[in-house]
Amino acid sequence: MDLDTLLSFKWSVMAPEFIILGVATLLSVIDLFMKKESSRKPLAWLAGAGVLGALAAIFMQLDTEVTSILYDTYRLDSFSKAFKILLLLGTLLVLVLAASYKKEDIEENRGEFYYLLLSALLGAMMMASSADLITLFVGLELLSLASYIMAGLERRNKRSNESAFKYVVSGGIATAITLFGMSYVFGLTGETNLFLIAQNMQDPELLKHGFLLMFAFLITFAGLTFKIAAAPLHMWAPDVYEGAPVPVTAFLSVVSKTAGFVILLRFIIITFIAAPGIDSESLLLEVQPYVMILAAATMIIGNVTALRQRNIKRMFAYSSIAQAGYILVPFVSNSSLLFELIWFYLLAYLFMNIGAFTIIQVLTAQEKSNDISIFRGLFKRSPWLAVPMTFFLLSLAGIPITAGFVGKFGIFMGALGLEPAHYWLAAVMMATTLVSYVYYFNVIAVMFFRDGEGAKVAVPSGLAAVLAFCAVSTVILGVMPDLALDFFYGNFDINEFFMNIEAVDTHTHDH
């Protein structure tokens, strides 16, 4: 690989990543040589500008056809574009949260917060558009490592330390499990490029190793459920969410989860779509029941355990576990709507969850507590917080005229659309949704029915903006979901996802 091959690549397709990388590096250097006591506000602005720039770059790329550089380790297709938009949007909002997150023992490394956030984002974006096990894995780890540190950012706060450590340990285990599965995938196909793996999967030789393949699938899947906080690797979520600083929690529950689904779709679907099962039918069909059980278990665990929570952050941790379960449903029922459904739900989830966390951040900061009681009489104290919060909660519960409802509706379409329809999965989802009513409406009840002492809540302008944006988007998407859907259908052709443009013969082992 010499200079002209190097120049033959269309580096422009990597523009968003380059922007983020550059800004992150720049931030780290500036922060390093900044005076300790000088304000870090400019850094936040710079970071925000970087993310916006990356977003702009992606929107400029919208009409470029699917391209792949660096021997298909990096590819730009509709899938990556669509999900990168989510990642960037989420990070942008989280950035605002972070900028207005006041806590004395975070001040000293506030600068680090910003560029760690960006590095995590970079990892997620790499995942979104890499088609090779190695780069996927490196992206995943970049995201994870940055998140670990962010979770422990409040160095003097025991809970923060502890959550960070628990995150590291469970994350490490998850990584190891995923890798172990991946190693088998590699071993059976002898490739790390996803499309070549998919090709070699047709190799009749593999029919003899159906069991190994199944093992590889299950273990890899189990490992990947960590990032999306779904069963079986969901246990970390409550503690980490509780201990981590609120913006980080928001990041984990939205961006990190989105990234988790990205890698899940990329890796599992492309790799195993052609894989033979134990008795030589499609593997994906064969494992469907197990994944279904996992999804159902996730929904049940999340929603039922959330009932018992008094701590709002823990409650949202379990709720986000439950949401992961919902989003797994279209993944299981592998309907042809798969991508837009997941994309739309994640979009809706982004707005409603970040909105909710914005309010949680404001309240926890003022009341110095995480108990649900901080919501007491919020409607009386400051209705302009209570009403948006109500919308977010209704949306999370999936009540009409909110984005959450349309998302759930879509998921049901996915689950019930096929022959045979997955009635019982839909039933489980519906039942758990009903259970979720109880704890979501409990918060609403606390806000409206209890009359709480406590002063009016002061909201920093930045957070107010995020709040307004999220609330409006939640309702708009609920009333006119076509805005999002048309955007999706108009700009993204999901067939590109399966399109292997890198001719196989050029991809040999010589590099």
Added chain:
Amino acid sequence: MMEDLLYAQPGWMHVAIFFALGAALLMTVLGFVTYAILAERKVLGFMQMRTGPNRVGGRFGLLQTVADVFKLLIKEDTIPKLADRPLFILAPVIAFAPAFMVLATIPFSENMQFADLGVGLLYYVAISGISTIGILMGGWASNNKYSLLGGMRAAAQMISYEIPLVISVIGVILFAGSLNLNDIVRGQENIAYIFLTPIGFFVFLISSIAELNRTPFDLPEAESELVAGYHVEYSGFRWAFFMLTEYVYLFAMASLTTVLFLGGWMPIPFLGFIPGMLWFGVKFSLVVFFMIWIRGTLPRLRADQLMGFAWKVLLPLALLNIFVSAAVKELFL
């Protein structure tokens, strides 16, 4: 004769032969150590205007070290009752074994080499790292404040200097295009790498001295501060093995320096008729002498200077050296 042996199907016969040869090498090394110590004392003596050992074995004290060894052999060895006994006993072994193992891959001449490993250099670096554990273990197991401090310092120093050491040789690898020590030597047929990567050589030499815990980097066993560092509690032959380790490493490191930078057995132009073995010996002794010389000349560094030097001077230099070497390769070769 060695060739066909190596290419034959391995069996117990091989084990026997290799064992014999290895034992032979071990003996030579021990011989070297004995006289290296004497030489060191002599040279230091002359540098300090005094005649070093001159009683035992003629006026050159040829048997001085032998006598010392016997003395050590008949010393009573004590293990403090507070010590962690198994580790205490294990430590010298763990320190010594790798020191000897690394010799397996050193090419002493065209056909005088034991294991011609493809990744010889990597092997050397990897194995030599193990000794650190032995030293740390010794320091910790003694359950003594001085030795613990010494052990920790030794470990810190050794790992700190391992980085520049490891990175400084990359220049050499660049030129040779291989990790195999034989290839590296052959690569120096025309010009020794010392001239191609002077920076690399400089960094490597200093780091190697530090790795050997020799003056001016001998803080771990700084008599005046820590009594004797990590081996305070060791006595008799157990102590002797730590000493032995250091001198075997001196041997190994000197050979490695010769191989990597001084062109191993390669003769100086127009003097090809002198056998490679001899060339190797000459260059090797030069390096050893240099190290002794340094010890005679330079004072001991302060701990903070020591660490700072490794990370703030040598490491950047080593990193820089990578690109200098690459540039040299691009431009001149």
Added chain:
Amino acid sequence: MDFYNLYQNNYLIVAVFLFLGILLPVVALTAGRLLRPYKPSAEKYTTYESGIEPFHQSWVQYNVRYYLFALMFVIFDVETVFLYPWAVAYEELGVFALIEMGIFVVLLTLGLVYAWKKKVLKWT
């Protein structure tokens, strides 16, 4: 197949050397046991502390800076995992690889600078 034998032989030698390296101390120490005297007394077995009575455990908490150096070592030592293969394969890879390595090392240096500024490299 011959090369396979060569390969195996080489590592067989390594094994032999390991064996020797362990054998020598064992032999020497056992031999020493026959020669050396054995006159135990309580004082001999106390920990040495410049003559004074040893006071409380010496297995204390290490200074944290040792950990920091350990971390630094882990990071930088592992980077050689990439540097060595690169150096070996430099012939084929050519300039592109050089540029790549440039970026890599720059980031590495950035890490070093970071540690420097954060006073990690400061002993005492």
Added chain:
Amino acid sequence: MSSVPLTAYLMLALILFCIGLFGALTKRNAVIVLISIELMLNAVNINLVAFAKYSINPGLTGQIFSLFTITVAAAEAAVGLAILIALYRNRQTVNVDEMDTMKR
């Protein structure tokens, strides 16, 4: 002394992995937990390298993959230790059981 079959490596890796998993899940001492995780990752490396040489369709990329795994594992260990140190400064413990400031 003929070539070792692939399954042997795989078994070794599997055993290592299980030991690591067991340790990571059951051990009290946080450092040991981290070490167990390293063990799991090394099991992966064994797998990768073994497959790269002996699998039904061998490929060099496995070894490259293992290189990346090694580095990432190191980074992870570093981060883990750093966080553990911070935790230790606040809590004076590395015992996993005592990390329970948050209610289950």
Added chain:
Amino acid sequence: MNAWLLSILIFSPLLGVLVLMFVPSNDEKSIKWLGVLGTLFPLGIALVVLSAFKMGGEGLQLTEKFSWISYEVFQSKGQVSYPIFYEVGVNGLSMVLILLTAVVSVLAAIASFSIKQNWKSYFILFFLLEMGMLGVFAAQNLFLFFIFFEVTLIPMFFLIGRWGYLEKEKAAYSFLIYNGVGSAILLIVFVTLFMKTGTMNFEQLAYTFSLPQAELNQLFITKGFKMGMLIALLVAFAVKLPVFPLHSWMVRVHVQAPPAIVMIHSGILLKIGAYGVIVFGAGMFPDQFKSLAFIIGLFGVINLLYGAFLALTQTDVKRVLAYSSVSHMGIVLIGLAAGNESGMMGAVFQVVSHGLISALLFFLVGALYERSGSSELSAFGGVAKRMPILAGVFLAGGLASLGLPGMSGFISEFMAFLGLFEKMPVLAAVGTLGLILTAVYVLRAVLAITFGAEKELNETRDLSSSERVPAFVLLAAILFIGIYPAWLSDMLRPTLDAILLGLGG
């Protein structure tokens, strides 16, 4: 104008919300009046709609249709788009119910004067509720129907939970959960239908299911599937109606919610259940519906008797009325089970008349509660002496509810049973017991309150002018329907005929 008429009607309550936004929340008087005006506005539009509505016209009128959401699905046949439209329209049935909604809302708004606190948020929610109800009856599309159905849910939750009596939150939660279950089943059914047929429009669905079985099989729609769907639908609406085993939440709500809200609830929300059964059950799956007729009738009779019996045993007026609602809903089921013209007609009449009657009675009970601070039967007696008007209206309402000829109750019960006697006489015979029981418990309650030994009450003022309006209006409506049912039946006939055609009755 007509093109948008229905949408304007549906969203007209939002105007009230908008106005209220700018009223200071402590200005009680203007808020209350604005509340009434805000409900009068939709009523006005509803009358306009009525005038635009052609009596006895066939099928849907005033329809509107806009593209809303569309999913692109890749299938074996290639790309198929699953569109969801915004479709509204009225036929006779929904027209009647819309009118009922508009009227009852106004009266409930007036009745809401008794609300003690947070009038502003109360009325905002009230308007949202009204919007939801209007929407439910106007929607011609499953998606839209479901959305409005849920929209009624949330304001109700708040209204009950915030302004109700002692156990308000418990009541609010049981309301939420029970109806949640109902709507959950609905959603699954709707989505399944959507994915099977690719449309959500009522008429298209009805048409699709009327296709010969051979064609349906290609859509994977078997008889069993239809039956399953129907049963699920019936269960979902049975919660709303409510039918015997699933009624406990409704009693709790009727006891705990503020009187105005109970007027709305028993007056209209319960009727959504009946509406659903008629439109989706009888309208879309006629054959299956017929085969289930007996079971439905059975449940109807059980409801009737069970409700009546329990009403007989209650000591609290509210509970008496609550259980009477249960038993009256039984009559609706009976009428539907009959599945012939008179039966259907009776069912719908029952829907309307019970809407009016229960609204009236709950309003009066609310008024009584305001005066005595209790709703125990034992607390009242001889009300007639001090408050003749109240007692008179109350008596009239009671008589209406036990089905005195000349009042709306009589017509509906008579027709319903007439229908049932034709089809399944035994069941009907058993059912008639219920009517007798009804008479007994109604008289027991009403007489105990109006006549008998006089009890001490905190205050004994008769109905105030603002209270008389709803009372008299409702009573008038009841009498009007009772004396001149033809007006209503003319409006309904075309719609019901269409359904009966399907049922082949």
